[in-house]
Amino acid sequence: xxxxxxxxQALSVQFENVISPSVNRKVHxxxxxxxxxxxxxxxxxxxxxxxxxxxxxxxxVQYEYLHDLIxxxxxxxxxxxxxxxxxxxLPVCYGASFGQDIERLASENELSVDEVVELxxxxxxxxxMLGFTPGFPYLGxxxxxxxxxxxxxxxxxxxxxxxxxxxxxxxxYSIDSPGGWNIIGKTPVSLFNAANDxxxxxxxxxxxxxxxxxxxxxxxxxxxxxxxxxxxxVEEEGET
Amino acid sequence: xxxxxxxxxxxxxxxxxxxxxGRIGYQHLGVPASGAxxxxxxxxxxxxxxxxxxxxxxxxxxxxxxxxxxxETVIAVTGGNLQPQVNKEPIPMWATRKVYVGDELAxxxxxxxxxxxxxxxGGLEVPMVLGSRSTYTxxxxxxxxxxxxEGGDVLYRGTVHDGPRPFERxxxxxxxxxxxxxxxxxxxxxxxxxxxxxxxxxxLLREAYVVTQEADRMGIRLEGPEVSxxxxxxxxxxxxxxxxxxxxxxxxxxxxxxxxxxxxxxxxVLNVISADLSKAAQLQPNASVMFVQVTLEEAQIAxxxxxxxxxxxxxxxKNKKWR
Numbered sequence: 163x164x165x166x167x168x169x170x171q172a173l174s175v176q177f178e179n180v181i182s183p184s185v186n187r188k189v190h191x192x193x194x195x196x197x198x199x200x201x202x203x204x205x206x207x208x209x210x211x212x213x214x215x216x217x218x219x220x221x222x223v224q225y226e227y228l229h230d231l232i233x234x235x236x237x238x239x240x241x242x243x244x245x246x247x248x249x250x251x252l253p254v255c256y257g258a259s260f261g262q263d264i265e266r267l268a269s270e271n272e273l274s275v276d277e278v279v280e281l282x283x284x285x286x287x288x289x290x291m292l293g294f295t296p297g298f299p300y301l302g303x304x305x306x307x308x309x310x311x312x313x314x315x316x317x318x319x320x321x322x323x324x325x326x327x328x329x330x331x332x333x334x335y336s337i338d339s340p341g342g343w344n345i346i347g348k349t350p351v352s353l354f355n356a357a358n359d360x361x362x363x364x365x366x367x368x369x370x371x372x373x374x375x376x377x378x379x380x381x382x383x384x385x386x387x388x389x390x391x392x393x394x395x396v397e398e399e400g401e402t
Numbered sequence: 403x404x405x406x407x408x409x410x411x412x413x414x415x416x417x418x419x420x421x422x423x424g425r426i427g428y429q430h431l432g433v434p435a436s437g438a439x440x441x442x443x444x445x446x447x448x449x450x451x452x453x454x455x456x457x458x459x460x461x462x463x464x465x466x467x468x469x470x471x472x473x474e475t476v477i478a479v480t481g482g483n484l485q486p487q488v489n490k491e492p493i494p495m496w497a498t499r500k501v502y503v504g505d506e507l508a509x510x511x512x513x514x515x516x517x518x519x520x521x522x523x524g525g526l527e528v529p530m531v532l533g534s535r536s537t538y539t540x541x542x543x544x545x546x547x548x549x550x551x552e553g554g555d556v557l558y559r560g561t562v563h564d565g566p567r568p569f570e571r572x573x574x575x576x577x578x579x580x581x582x583x584x585x586x587x588x589x590x591x592x593x594x595x596x597x598x599x600x601x602x603x604x605x606l607l608r609e610a611y612v613v614t615q616e617a618d619r620m621g622i623r624l625e626g627p628e629v630s631x632x633x634x635x636x637x638x639x640x641x642x643x644x645x646x647x648x649x650x651x652x653x654x655x656x657x658x659x660x661x662x663x664x665x666x667x668x669x670x671v672l673n674v675i676s677a678d679l680s681k682a683a684q685l686q687p688n689a690s691v692m693f694v695q696v697t698l699e700e701a702q703i704a705x706x707x708x709x710x711x712x713x714x715x716x717x718x719x720k721n722k723k724w725r
Contacts, residue, residue, distance in 0.1 A: 166593045169673030170701035172643040174593055181638055193430075208429045208641045210665050215641025217429070220676075220702045221709060292432040293639060293665035296541050300639065336432070337541050354431070356531050356543045362431040 163236055165229050168215065173225065175214040175232055181302060183288050189214050190367045195235050201228070209366060210291050211300070249286060249369040251395040252334070252349050254325050255380040256282070260348035267310050267327065267344045278346065279374055281305045286369040287332065297336035297354030297362040301370060304332045316342035323348045325372065347372075350384035351394055363394070405527050407472050411555040415467035415509070420526055420545035421660075422458040425534035429664045435644065436536040436544065439517055439619060439660045439683035442579065442708060443481035447521030449715040450478040450498050450571055452563055457525030458535040460551075462518045464686075466509025467551060469520075471501045475559070476523040482515020482581055482684045497572035515581035515684035516617075524559035538661060563720075571719065577711050581684040584610075587674050589693045590701050592646065594637060594669035602629040606671065606693060611655060613689045619661040621648075622685055628653035635669040642666050645674035645682065647693070657682055677704035 164176045175192060178185045186209075193209045196216070203223025208215040218228055256279045257264045268278045287301035294300070304327065312328040317340065320326070324335045326343030335341060336353035349372075353363045364370065373395075375383065386392040411418075421444065424437025438444035438461055445455045460467075466484045478498045479486045486493050487508050493499050495518075501507065509518070528535050528545055537545025546555055595603060611626035635649050642648070646658045648668035657674060658666070659682070672693060674682050685691065696704075717723075 167590060167673075167698055168593060168641065168670060169590060169643045169645050170676050170698060170705060172641070174641060176593070179638065206427045206429055208664060210640045211638045213640050215643075217426075217643070220705055225698060225702070291639070291665070292430065294432060294663055296428075296431060296433045296543075298432050339540065354541070356433075356541070361428070361433070361532065 163233075165232060167225060171220055172215055172217045173228065175216065175236075177212050179212060181211050181290070183290075183302070185212050186288075186290050187367065191239055192232075192236055195239050196232070199235055201231055203228070210293065246399045247368050248399065249371055249397045250364060251371050251373045251397070252351060253375045253380070253383055253394075254283070254347045254349045254372045255375055255377055256347035258377055260324070260380075261346040263313075263326075263344040264346040267308075267346060270310060271307055273307065278308065281308055282332065282346065283372045283374050286371050289364055289366045289368050289370055291366050292362055292364070295336050295339055295354075296356075297364070299333060299353070299364050299366075299370065301332055304330055306330075308332070310344050312342040313344065316340055320345065321348070322352065323350060325349060348380075350380055350387050351392065352387065405558045405560070406524070407556050408475060408522055408524075408559040409469040409471045409507075409557050411467055411551050411553055411557070412470055412506070413468040414551045414553055414555075415462055416465040417463040418467045418551040419461050419537040419539065420458050420528055420535055420551075421461045421537060422535045423456040424660070425532055425536055425538070425544070428532045432664050433532060433541070433543075434538055434661050434664060436534065436538045436619075437660050438519065438536075440481050440519065440680045442680040442712070443517075444519045444521070445712050446496065446573065446577070446715065447478040447480040447519045448525070449712055449719060450480075450496075450573065451476055451521045451523045452719045453521060453523065453525045455712060455716060457521070457560070458528065459519045459521040459526060460557075462509065462520065464512050464516055466518060468506060468508040469557075471505045471507070472503060474500065474502050475562075476500055477507070478521045479518055480521070481518040483513040484515075484518040485510035485513050486518070494572060496578050498570055500570070512686070516686045517683055522557075522559050524562040527558040527560040540661065573715065577715070579680055581681060583686075584690045584692075585681050585685060586692050586694055587678045587682055588696045588701065588704070589647065589672040589674055590696060590698050592670035592672050593640075594635070595671050597631050597633070597635065597669055598649075598671060599630055599632055602631070605629060606655070607695055610690045610692050613685045613687050613691065615687045617685060617687055619659055621659050621662060622657040622682065624655045624657070624691060626654070629655075631669065636667055637669055639665045639667045640670070642670060643673060645676070645679050646670050647672035647674065659683065675701035675704060677701070677708045
């Protein structure tokens with residue numbers, strides 16, 4: 163573990179420089195441990211793939227003090243227990259009017275559209291972190307056969323809920339934004355709502371699966387989402 | 403909640419938003435911190451008006467709005483000099499000013515700097531979203547319904563703490579920042595500074611860079627001598643801070659500002675120190691920038707000094723030592 167400054171009001175606690183669930187779990191364990199400790203002067207912490215960024219108030223706490231304190235918290239952390247992982251199920255309508263790039267993506271990868279849907283919806287994706295836009299999940303575990311370069315020219319607007327692929331990554335646009343990902347479908351569920359007690363739908367450290375739904379079902383779910391009645395299926399580890 | 407209409411927006415200006423000192427505690431969900439670009443200017447405006455330092459004000463960009471007041475109140479305009487006028491008469495910056503019912507505040511245009519702040523006694527009152535009144539337009543949250551101001555908007559203020567209102571308080575010249583067209587920004591080394599070749603590192607700290615047209619609340623893109631890495635500049639997406647200087651694969655730096663995304667995949671080679679972020683916030687396209695390296699300790703001393711000057715004004719006003 164290394165601690166380095168990012169400017170005069172933040173520092174980065176860095177673990178191994180790789181994308182792997184085991185390294186990411188250390189980040190989240192330290193994040194939880196610091197949340198419990200609540201050291202004075204820490205404003206907030208942001209977990210990413212392999213590092214925890216700690217934002218602090220230099221009027222309240224010295225860098226050297228925080229540096230030592232974080233080391234101590236890290237050393238005192240419980241031995242890694244098997245973290246229990248939930249699986250979130252996100253309904254997605256693939257293709258149709260929602261996935262304008264799915265046919266091209268299929269032919270570029272020498273697959274049928276059905277095979278793209280089958281491959282994309284049969285993996286469990288590890289949620290490493292949220293970032294890029296509010297509530298956007300960085301996911302690991304996209305099948306190599308689906309890796310596809312991003313669009314040469316990004317679109318000015320991609321609608322929230324759009325499910326896309328860019329290089330080795332898949333993800334869901336959490337708000338309307340410009341973007342260059344290949345869009346293969348859409349979920350009617352919001353990944354971010356500032357009015358909710360828990361504004362982000364997904365929590366890092368857990369798993370996400372995409373569940374194919376037909377257009378009709380998509381519309382039904384969308385209505386239920388708009389009435390504020392829909393919640394996604396979450397399976398706790400150990401359930402079948 | 404005390405909520406009094408204070409003024410109506412007649413013309414919106416180029417990009418006018420409600421900002422406070424930022425949205426703290428939601429970056430782990432990917433929600434940008436936002437807040438004033440020039441935090442010192444907003445906070446000093448608040449201090450002069452007798453507000454909490456974190457109260458919300460208006461951030462005005464290059465071309466300010468036109469506002470008509472509905473009540474007698476105290477305002478202060480700080481930050482970049484956009485030439486404020488009340489009823490077409492110039493008013494001083496970095497000073498309180500009493501306005502009356504029907505008075506019109508307008509701006510002639512930028513003389514120095516890029517952004518001014520309008521603070522009103524009592525602070526601007528809009529619903530808190532995720533703990534802040536700051537506007538983040540890209541996600542449509544905070545401020546005035548998540549958007550920039552439009553003609554016809556009515557602004558409300560909160561409770562005035564300041565008792566009998568002073569006629570005019572003017573900040574001593576020594577506390578008024580100077581925003582230059584050729585700006586030196588002090589920096590500390592970032593986590594990936596060492597991925598630069600030795601020559602690239604010293605070039606970055608020696609040469610002048612020019613501010614491009616891409617300079618907004620998210621970041622300021624610079625253009626200058628290309629800087630190269632030992633291997634690649636790209637990193638596994640990681641945390642950034644206000645003032646982080648990223649180096650994209652094209653070798654050109656970008657200073658991340660208030661609406662920066664919470665994480666990024668480019669090398670974080672430098673960080674503008676907090677005490678100089680105001681100067682960065684006031685850069686206009688075509689201005690030139692040079693980076694000068696300081697130590698973390700020097701950076702934090704400079705920040706403490708800046709904060710002390712804010713507190714001096716804040717407490718002088720609060721304790722009625724300055725009328």
